[in-house]
Amino acid sequence: MTNKKQGSLVFVGTGMRMAGQLTPIAQSYIESFDIVIAAVPNIFTRKWLQGVAKEYVCLNDHYDDTKVEGKTRRDTYRRMADTILKEMRAGKKVCAAFYGHPGIFACISHMAIAEAREEGYEAHMEPGISALDCLVADLGIDPGSHGMQSMESTQFMIYKRTLDPTALLILWQVGIAGDLTLKRFDTEPAHLQILVNKLAQYYPLDHEVILYEAATDPLEKTRIDKLRLGDLPKMSYKQITTLVIPPAQTLEKDQAIIDELNALAALRAQVQQAA
Ligand SMILES: C[S@@+](CC[C@H](N)C(=O)[O-])C[C@H]1O[C@@H](n2cnc3c(N)ncnc32)[C@H](O)[C@@H]1O
Structure with missing residues (x-):
């Protein structure tokens, strides 16, 4: 039997827009746990968290680590995890x-959940409403209709990756x-031009793509800019911008697999008839 230690850890999501997107279970952890440690960009959400939490710590200043010589976002993420684990x-x-x-x-x-569990603490995550969930609703795109590829833009640029232009791509x-x-x-x-050149191996330059920014409070407007792939370098970007590339080619049937499945169905029918 494992003896769980006294501290425990839960990760919750606040959603993209606090109003209506915070799940009841997330709210209950926020209100009942000893301390809330948060990394949320929206000031209204931060103020609300601060008001309802028994104790509140904001992690946003940890991003300043990247201003220190020799430190990168990886150091920021490590320090955020350490701040959480220490409590x-x-x-x-x-x-x-x-x-x-x-x-x-x-x-x-x-990272933090894996380390907490390794040390014998109870740690888990509750799901929240992500940018992808808002994108599906706002753009009216069903990831199930053609399949979906989803990856980080720089990772796509610097690694040899294969795209399927019959499926949706989220960068x-x-x-x-x-x-x-x-x-x-x-x-x-110049960076975006390199991205476009790589995407052009799979999509025509006049393929319509979408720059998406979900509104994060009632005063903002959701950005849904439709443009040619080749025009991406001319556009303006924020840290919250997501690039959506709809399929550029129609799905082609794999007749050999269809024949195999039909043959199985016919065999099953024969066996049932004989029984
Ligand atoms: C570090 S990730 C965080 C994603 C977040 N955990 C979620 O559940 O959506 C940051 C990226 O998420 C996407 N993102 C964040 N906020 C967004 C918004 N308001 N609208 C569209 N995409 C957003 C952008 O691609 C952004 O660069």
């Missing part, structure tokens, strides 16, 4: 609140595309 090791019930879904394009939660973090320093929070036309 848990001190015996507190820690609720770590991240915007969106706490486990989607968010390495800190996966995250296009607003920092091509940054190899892991210090910048922006991109530039």
Whole structure:
């Protein structure tokens, strides 16, 4: 029998827009746990968390680590995980609140939960409403209709990856595309041109793509800019911009597999008839 230690850890998501996107279970952890440690960009969400939490710590200043010589975003993520784990090791019930879904394009939660469990603490994650969930609703795209590929923009650029242009492609973090320093929070036309050149191996330059930014509070307007793939370097980007590339080719049937399945169905019918 394993003896769980006194501290515990839960990661919750606050959704993209706090109003209506915070799940009841996330809210209950936020209100009942000993401490809430949060990384959320929206000021209204931060103020609400601060108001309802028994104790509140904001992680946003950890991003300043990237301004220090020799430090990168990886150091920021490590320090965020360490800040969370330190409170848990001190015996507190820690609720770590991240915007969106706490486990989607968010390495800190996966890292901290794995380490907490390894040390014998109870640790888990509750799902939240991510940018992808909002995108599906706002753009009216069903990832199931043609299948979906989803990857980080710079990762797509610097690794040899194969795309399927019959499926939807979501490129995250296009607003920092091509940054190899892991210090910048922006991109530039030259980086985006390299991204376009790589995408052009799969899509025509006049293929319609979408720059998407979900509104994060009622005063904002959701950005849905439709443009030619080749025009991406001319556009403006934020850290929250997501690039959506709809399929450019129609699905082709794999007749050999269809024949195999039909043959199986025919065989089954014969066996049933004979029985
Ligand atoms: C580090 S990831 C965090 C994702 C977040 N955990 C989630 O569940 O959506 C940041 C990326 O998510 C996407 N993103 C974040 N906020 C967004 C928004 N308001 N609208 C569209 N995409 C967004 C962008 O691709 C951005 O670069």
